[in-house]
Amino acid sequence: MKKELSDYKHALDESAIVAITDQKGIIIHANDNFCKISKFNREELIGKDHRIINSGFHSKDFIKNIWTTIAKGKIWKGELKNKAKDGTTYWVDTTIVPFLNDKGKPYQYIAIRSDITDRKKAEENLIRYSSALEIMNKQLVDFCNIVSHNLRAPLTNIAMLVDFIEQSKNEEERKEIQVKIKPVINHLLEVFNELVESIQVQQDAGIKIDEIIVEEILEKNLNLFVTQIKKYEVTVKTELVGVSKIYFPQKYIDSVLTNLISNALKYRSPDRKLVLEIKAKQEEDNFLLTVSDNGLGIDLEMHNHHIFKIRKTFHKHKDAKGFGLYLIKTQVEAMGGRIWVESKVDVGTTFFIEFKNLKI
CATH class of the missing domain: 3.30.450.20 (PAS domain)
Incomplete structure (x- = not known):
């Protein structure tokens, strides 16, 4: 026994x-x-x-x-x-x-x-790829709607201008119409390039995951705007809570930060000095980034459903194209994260970006 x-x-x-x-x-x-x-x-x-x-x-x-x-x-x-x-x-x-x-x-x-570590890793990968496929399917539908909405107008415009040229017998009038065609074509090319860039993000499933030192990436992206920050006497505040590094594609983190910092500078209030706050904290397996400003703010009652749509702008500015927020939403969601916004007119705006920490 x-x-x-x-x-x-x-x-x-x-x-x-x-x-x-x-x-x-x-x-x-x-x-x-x-x-x-x-x-x-x-x-x-x-x-x-x-x-x-x-x-x-x-x-x-x-x-x-x-x-x-x-x-x-x-x-x-x-x-x-x-x-x-x-x-x-x-x-x-x-x-x-x-x-x-x-x-x-x-x-x-x-x-x-x-x-069962290997099995769990395989399950996590399967869940991630399944979520990515679901997002890509949604993005495909969005993309079809975008193509339909954003390319139809300039193409119709070009077709009408060509018809005018064919019908016109006055040489001066024909030249005048030809001059009008060029900006329409330029606009069409700009829209097309934006759509191509968004497709590349959606198809970039094998993108390299980088080890990112959070403090360094914040400093690097803020330094890109150092001239404007000094010129407009911007107060910049950064705060890291329980996070020193994350694992995520660096080019996507750079894209998120540069677009949101640029928007804060672009849409600052003329009535007060800009205060820009960037906070990062660890939340279990996720990384939460917030970018806040005391700028013009966005009327969410009017624009809530259009915030992240392509070529949607909410303030008049010569450099406003309405592509940045659409792009970073696409990049964040392609990696299983999410982005949302809180804003009040003439008070300020806060963007929340939840990244999946992709190290297994």
């Missing part, structure tokens, strides 16, 4: 990640597989509870439910995301079995786990 139990234990230790704790959850046994995956040696684990490998991924209610279940003498089964000694995370399929005394009360717990 003893040999049979020894054989069972050997088989279990060879095939699974095993830990035994006392009634209070203090680890009293950790097998080699547990040490290997957690990167702690046995001496570091014994005498500690499982908070030593807590990744912070699961909610307090989730953890409480585990303890409530096993404290009643019931078996708990589920998936857990843990953190190794070096800070890396791993997933385990877990079964926790209470050992019961004569009164039916737990006096020990054995946790039997198997490494």
Whole structure:
């Protein structure tokens, strides 16, 4: 019987990640597989509870439910995301079995786990690609509407001008009409180039993910506008909360920052000095960026449904094209993030950008 139990234990230790704790959850046994995956040696684990490998991924209610279940003498089964000694995370399929005394009360717990990290990574990739496909399908519909709306007018205009040229017999009149064609063609080319750029973003599924130092990327993009910032005596405030680096395509982060900083400068109020605030903070696996100003503001009651549509502008300005917000929305959503805005006329505007931190 003893040999049979020894054989069972050997088989279990060879095939699974095993830990035994006392009634209070203090680890009293950790097998080699547990040490290997957690990167702690046995001496570091014994005498500690499982908070030593807590990744912070699961909610307090989730953890409480585990303890409530096993404290009643019931078996708990589920998936857990843990953190190794070096800070890396791993997933385990877990079964926790209470050992019961004569009164039916737990006096020990054995946790039997198997490494499912690769499977979880594959699932996360599948979810990401599925979300990306859903976004791309929506963008395809949007793109068709954009093409229909934005190319039809200039093409109709060109067709009418060509008809006028064909019908006109006056050379001076023909030359005058020809002069009018050029700006219409230039406008058409501009719209076409914008649409091509948006398509490239939507199809760029294999874009490189960069490790970005947040403080450096903010400083770099603010430096692009240093002349205007000095000229208009802009007060710039930056604040980083619990974030030092993120993993995201750098060209998209640059695009978001340059467009929003440029808009804040472009649409500043003539009645007060511009105050530009950029904040970044970590929220679980997401990174939230906010860009606020005390500028002209946007009438959201009038424009709420058009904020991120192509070639929509909300203030008169010689450089306003109505493409920047559409582009950054496309870039952010292509990577599984989202963007939204809060604004009041003559008070200011805040853009919120939630990035998915793409390091797995």
